[in-house]
Amino acid sequence: MFDLLVFIPACFALNLAFGPNNLLAMTHGAQQGVGFSFIASTxxxxxxxxxxxxxxxxxxxxxxTSAFVFNVVKIIGAAYLIWTGIKLIRTAQEKTDLDADSRAPTLWRAFRNEALVAMSNPKAILIFAAFFPQFVDTANYSASYAYLGAVFIALEALAIIIYASAGRFAAAFAANKQHWFQRVSGGGMIVFGILLLLSRRSSPAA
Known part of the structure; x- marks a missing residue:
């Protein structure tokens, strides 16, 4: 029980950390609402x-431990994040407020982007490899890991709602500035891509 009381707040801090997926949830929330953003973020x-x-x-x-594998995944992921950011910025520049509906992403496109962004960062799997073992019950390894994973997923869903709501809240106060919000989101994606490109491997034991 004590371990779980430590795990939950520490895990939720990771869930709430501002990253590309949470930025997407906020962007989708601003564009299409909390419900749309949550479904896409699943x-x-x-x-x-x-x-x-x-x-x-x-x-x-x-x-x-493998520099080659890590760097291959990292470069592909960084390239995708940067491409996504450029695409968001270009869309904001090319569209006007008169066709805002056509600028908003479809649910399938938003769902696909969330999945691809989640897969684009090799450090995500390192977080699980480094963080979970500190709390896993080695005597019941598989069940314990699955339980911690379920808690992480539940807290991640809560973080999605928070970021989507924040995006919707921001959009309500700047309804005619959606293109600026989209440009900022695009810029954020590019920054995350560059940071990923510059990142180094971290040890799961660290």
Whole structure:
């Protein structure tokens, strides 16, 4: 019980950390509402489940010890984040307020973007590989890892609602400034891509 009382706030801090997926949830919330953003963001939850399983199997160690594998995944992920950011900025520049509906993403496109962004950062699996083992019950490894994973997914869903609501709240006060919000979101994606490109491997034991 004590471990869980420590795990939950520490885990929720990771869930609330501002990153590309939470930025997408905020952007989608501003564009299409909280419900739309939450449904689209379930894509990251779907992606995180096999990532957690992979970490339990020790694949996070492979990413942390193999420079080649880590760098390949990192470069692909960074390129995708930068491309997504440029696309957001270009869309904001090319569209006007008269066709805002056509500028807003479809649910499928938003869902796909959430999934691809979640897969684009190799450090996500390292977080699971480094963080979960500190709380896992080695005597009941599989069930314990699955339980911690379920708690993480539940807290991630709560973080999605918070960011989507923040985006919707911001949009309500700047209804005629959506293009600026989209440009800022695009710029944020580019920054995250560059930071990922410059990042180094971290050890799961750290």
């Amino acid at each position: 894509a990251r939850l779907v992606v995180f489940v096999p990532m957690i399983a992979a970490s339990a199997l020790g694949l996070g160690v492979l990413l942390s």
